[in-house]
Amino acid sequence: MSLGKSITNSYISDIFAEMAVLLELAHENPFRVRAYQKAALAIEGLSENIASMPVEKILKIPGIGKGIASHLEEIAGKGAFSEFEKLKKRFPKGLLDIVNVQGIGAKRARALYDKLGIDSMEKLMKKAMAGEIRNLDGFGEKIEQNIILGVKEASERKTDRILYWNARLIAEEILREIRSSGFGNPVYAGSLRRGKETIGDIDILCNGRPDGVLAEKLSKLSCVERTLSTGPTKVSVILKKGVQVDIRIIPEESFGAALCYFTGSKEHNVLLREIALKKGFTLNEYGLFRISDKKQKKPIASGTEEEIYRALGLQFIPPELREARGELELAAKKTIPELVSASDVKGDIHNHTNLTDGKSSFEEMLEKAVSMGWEWIFIGDHTLSLGVAHGLDYARYAETKKTLEKASAKFPRIKTGRSIEMDILKTGDLDFSHEELEKTDLVIGAVHSSLRMKEEEMTRRILKAMTSPCLDVMAHLSGRMIGKREPSNINYDMIFEEALRHDIAFEINGQPDRQDLTDVYARKAKETGLKIILSTDSHSAQQLEYMNMAVVVARRAGLTGKDVLNSLSYEEFREWISERRKTAG
DNA sequence: GCCGTTTTCGGCCCGACTGTTTTCAGTCG
Numbered sequence: 001m002s003l004g005k006s007i008t009n010s011y012i013s014d015i016f017a018e019m020a021v022l023l024e025l026a027h028e029n030p031f032r033v034r035a036y037q038k039a040a041l042a043i044e045g046l047s048e049n050i051a052s053m054p055v056e057k058i059l060k061i062p063g064i065g066k067g068i069a070s071h072l073e074e075i076a077g078k079g080a081f082s083e084f085e086k087l088k089k090r091f092p093k094g095l096l097d098i099v100n101v102q103g104i105g106a107k108r109a110r111a112l113y114d115k116l117g118i119d120s121m122e123k124l125m126k127k128a129m130a131g132e133i134r135n136l137d138g139f140g141e142k143i144e145q146n147i148i149l150g151v152k153e154a155s156e157r158k159t160d161r162i163l164y165w166n167a168r169l170i171a172e173e174i175l176r177e178i179r180s181s182g183f184g185n186p187v188y189a190g191s192l193r194r195g196k197e198t199i200g201d202i203d204i205l206c207n208g209r210p211d212g213v214l215a216e217k218l219s220k221l222s223c224v225e226r227t228l229s230t231g232p233t234k235v236s237v238i239l240k241k242g243v244q245v246d247i248r249i250i251p252e253e254s255f256g257a258a259l260c261y262f263t264g265s266k267e268h269n270v271l272l273r274e275i276a277l278k279k280g281f282t283l284n285e286y287g288l289f290r291i292s293d294k295k296q297k298k299p300i301a302s303g304t305e306e307e308i309y310r311a312l313g314l315q316f317i318p319p320e321l322r323e324a325r326g327e328l329e330l331a332a333k334k335t336i337p338e339l340v341s342a343s344d345v346k347g348d349i350h351n352h353t354n355l356t357d358g359k360s361s362f363e364e365m366l367e368k369a370v371s372m373g374w375e376w377i378f379i380g381d382h383t384l385s386l387g388v389a390h391g392l393d394y395a396r397y398a399e400t401k402k403t404l405e406k407a408s409a410k411f412p413r414i415k416t417g418r419s420i421e422m423d424i425l426k427t428g429d430l431d432f433s434h435e436e437l438e439k440t441d442l443v444i445g446a447v448h449s450s451l452r453m454k455e456e457e458m459t460r461r462i463l464k465a466m467t468s469p470c471l472d473v474m475a476h477l478s479g480r481m482i483g484k485r486e487p488s489n490i491n492y493d494m495i496f497e498e499a500l501r502h503d504i505a506f507e508i509n510g511q512p513d514r515q516d517l518t519d520v521y522a523r524k525a526k527e528t529g530l531k532i533i534l535s536t537d538s539h540s541a542q543q544l545e546y547m548n549m550a551v552v553v554a555r556r557a558g559l560t561g562k563d564v565l566n567s568l569s570y571e572e573f574r575e576w577i578s579e580r581r582k583t584a585g
Numbered sequence: 586g587c588c589g590t591t592t593t594c595g596g597c598c599c600g601a602c603t604g605t606t607t608t609c610a611g612t613c614g
Contacts, residue, residue, distance in 0.1 A: 031597055035586035065587050103603085105612050138611080142604060190614085203614085229613095231602055236613090246614080248601095261599090266614070273598050284599060 007051040009043050012075055015084060016040035016068070021099055022087040024106030038063040041267060045325050047492070047524035051076040062324075094120035102150035102228065102244075103143065111136065125151045149226070153238065162243060163482060165512035165549050167192050167199035170243055177221055178206060178247075183214060185255075186247075189262040193319045195552035197482060197515050201244035203262050208249045218247050254286045256304035261285035267324035268317075275312055275328065288312070320555040337560045340534075342551050344561035346569065347376035348544060349419050350444050350475055350507060350535035355400055356381040356390050360541040362407035368541035370414050376570035378442050379404060380419035383431035385448075391423070394436040401441070415570040417441040421475065426450050428464025430471070437470035442577060444507070444535075446475040447488070455489035462490065463498050469584040472577055473533055474499065476509040476516040484513065492521060496528045503580040505531040505565055508557075510550030511543075522557035531576075533565040 020036035042063040043050055050058060050072065058069050074081035091113070098109045098121065112118040115136055116127050124147065127133055133144045162170075171188045178186040183206050187193075190203030208214040210232040218235045219227045228236035228244070235247045250258040261269060261284065276283040280291050287299030288308050301307035309316045314331040318339050321327040330336050352358035353365060360368075362379060369377040381400070382391035392400065401418040408416040419442035423431045426449065430437065437443060445465050453461065465471055477495070478487030499506065506525050509516045514537065517525060525532055534550035536543055554564060561567045565576065 029586085032586050034597080038587080063587070067586050103612070107611060138605065140605060146603090201614090229602055234601060236602085262614080264614080266598090270598055277598090282598090286600095 007049075007076055007079065009046055009050055012050060012072065013040045013044040015075060015080065016043065016071075018096065019084050019087070021096055021106065022084070022091060025091050025095060025099070025110050026087060027107075027110070035063070035068070038267070039068045041324075045323060045520060047520045092119035094123075097121050097154070098124055101147065101154055103146045104150065108139075108143075111138065121151055121154065153242070156242065161198035161200050161483075163198055163512040164192070164196060164515075164552065165546070167202055167243070170239070170241060171202050171204065174202070174204060174221070174223060174239075174245060177223060178204070178218070181217065181221070183208060183218075184252075187259070189259055190246075190264060193263045194265065194322055195320045195556050197518070201246060204245060204247045205250050205255070205258055205262060206247055207252055207255065209251060210249050214249050218249075250285075252303070254299070254302045256306070256308055257283070257287045257299070257302045258285045260305045260308055263319050263322065265323050268322040268327070271324055271328050272312070275314070279312065281312070283308070318555065320552065321558060323556075337558060339555040340551060340559050340561045340564055340567070341555075342548055344564065345374070345534060345547055345551065345566040347374045347378070347566060347573070348536050348538070348547060349378040349442060349473065349533060350380055350421065350509070351377075351538035351544065352381055352421075353379060355396075356392065358539045362404050363410065364541040365538075365544070366407060366411045366414060366416070368544045370411060372544055372547065374414060376415040376417070376573070378417040378419035380421050380442075380444060382421050383423050385423040385425060385431045391431075392420070394432050394439075397432075397436075397440065417574070419444055421446055422471065423448055424461065424465040426453075426461065428461040430465060430468055434468070434470070437468065438581075440470065442472050443468075443470050444473045444475045445471045447479055451479045451485070451488045453488070455491060458488050459491040459494055462495055466495075466498055466502055466504055469502070469581050471502075471504060472580065473505045473507055475507045475535070476511075476514050476537070477506060477521070478516050478518075480514070480516055482513045482515065487516075492524065496525060496530060500529055502584040503531070504584075505533045507533055507535050508550045508553050510534060510536045510546035510548070510553075512546065512549055515549065515553050517553075517557075519553050519556035522554060522559065526557065526559060526563055531565055532559060532563055 016036045017040040020033045023033045023036065042061055055069055058064055058072060071081040095109055095113055098104055099106055116132060118124050118127055128144050128147045133139050133147060134141045171192055175186045185207040186204055188202060188204050192199050192202055212232045215230050215232060215235045219230050219237060223239050224237045225240045226238050228238065233249050237245050239245055248258065248262060273283045276288060281288050281300060282291050286296065287302030288311050289296045289299055301311040306316050315334045315336045317327050317331050317336060327336065351365065354361055365379055384391040384393045397420055404416060404418050420440055421444045424445050424447045480487035506517055508522055522532060534547060534554055536546040538544050538546060565573060568576065
């Protein structure tokens with residue numbers, strides 16, 4: 001059974017996504033292709049490991065039927081399924097890269113392979129430079145030029161997606177530039193508005209008439225490197241920073257319909273349109289129309305998203321939930337929760353100062369915390385075992401706690417505590433003795449070393465750490481770093497169940513490359529009945545702003561203000577710590 | 586390949602833009 005354990009949802013999801021591409025290359029029925037894409041997305045969004053789910057339960061997942069279920073069984077047994085293996089042999093690996101080049105899809109990739117034997121990015125570049133592609137049927141000089149640019153961009157880009165936080169900063173910069181050029185009301189949409197972990201390209205909507213004038217001006221913004229396409233309603237550009245941005249020009253009267261349409265997700269939109277059809281409407285980016293209104297003259301709703309959802313008999317769905325994960329059913333029953341927002345947050349618990357590996361002093365941290373509008377902050381540092389971070393032993397913890405108290409006196413508007421990020425050793429032991437732990441304000445347990453242990457071993461290590469009554473919060477549980485480090489193998493079910501017995505809270509870490517717990521597991525934690533706490537893991541005062549990152553993850557998980565301990569007052573939070581320590585032992 | 590309160594067969598969301606073509610296929614979101 002060792003094979004079954006390593007078969008994660010993301011592993012399976014990747015197989016089905018690749019299968020979809022291979023089927024497209026094979027000129028298969030497009031709806032079959034779509035079915036595999038849908039299955040890949042559905043599996044990616046599950047918190048429970050699908051490989052160990054009973055088949056009756058698997059068949060209840062929307063988008064998964066008998067066909068995919070039987071493939072799943074095969075994957076669970078041997079890591080792949082036969083039709084997939086067969087197709088993989090039929091097409092060289094390099095073709096999959098070629099499909100991802102801007103302007104090339106499966107059809108063109110297949111044609112290039114059949115007619116010129118192009119099976120790698122290198123060959124593609126060579127043939128394009130030699131001018132051999134332009135002579136093929138359906139190709140031309142322009143496509144050839146775009147291929148050369150596309151291959152260059154693909155090779156320069158290190159990863160094809162950027163972190164949410166970075167995308168948000170870039171988007172805000174463009175919005176400023178568009179605004180200062182005098183164009184009305186630009187907003188971002190797409191996966192950025194939905195708060196996805198990583199962002200492929202940035203979608204921006206802008207108020208204006210589709211007369212071509214605005215589009216022309218937008219393609220000349222100073223941050224633009226090259227223009228991919230320009231039409232009266234849409235401009236696609238690549239920024240100097242390497243990110244693709246699609247800007248749409250939308251008349252005010254259909255702004256809501258467009259915002260909804262371009263926010264997505266695609267799957268959410270498909271379901272939304274199906275609901276519209278059942279009610280005798282049709283929905284597109286211009287509005288919601290009666291089907292009988294053939295020329296789409298008079299929209300039922302179009303100006304705002306709220307109007308559109310209302311006209312469909314649905315509660316408004318916040319963008320972060322629009323992933324076709326059951327939100328439409330909730331909206332129909334009007335049970336979409338009021339999601340947590342930055343204004344619910346009264347403080348942070350997990351951060352670092354210049355006493356260990358942070359950059360800022362207590363005073364700088366406190367000043368920033370006040371400017372965030374918080375009522376309290378627990379300021380933390382690493383413990384000793386984390387040699388690289390000059391961690392604290394108990395004596396230094398106690399000493400610096402006094403220093404913090406002195407610093408706090410200068411900031412009467414904010415209440416403070418001294419937290420400590422307790423290293424969970426390889427054995428599952430903690431870095432301080434029990435007597436020392438009892439004298440700390442707040443203990444945040446975290447794994448920092450030997451992250452690649454086997455699942456059983458790593459799970460046992462964390463379970464053991466949790467038996468300490470003073471371990472209050474579990475930080476960045478999976479240890480993953482997006483794009484750099486895979487999550488550790490752990491058994492979430494066992495860890496969550498044990499944590500529930502000890503009333504241990506789980507952190508959503510707001511570092512843009514951590515976002516850990518993920519939205520999927522934060523949702524599961526809530527369903528298990530666990531408490532959740534948002535943190536910044538700041539290594540400078542400025543980074544306290546990452547609280548906004550953690551809020552986005554929490555919103556995607558469907559959490560309310562009440563679900564996060566950050567919404568407690570200082571006294572209530574202190575009370576929670578002492579109560580849980582009393583009962584946990 | 587999935588799905589079903591008009592259905593177990595025959596549908597499957599919809600439009601913009603480009604570049605190739607003389608009316609449309611491919612790509613993208």
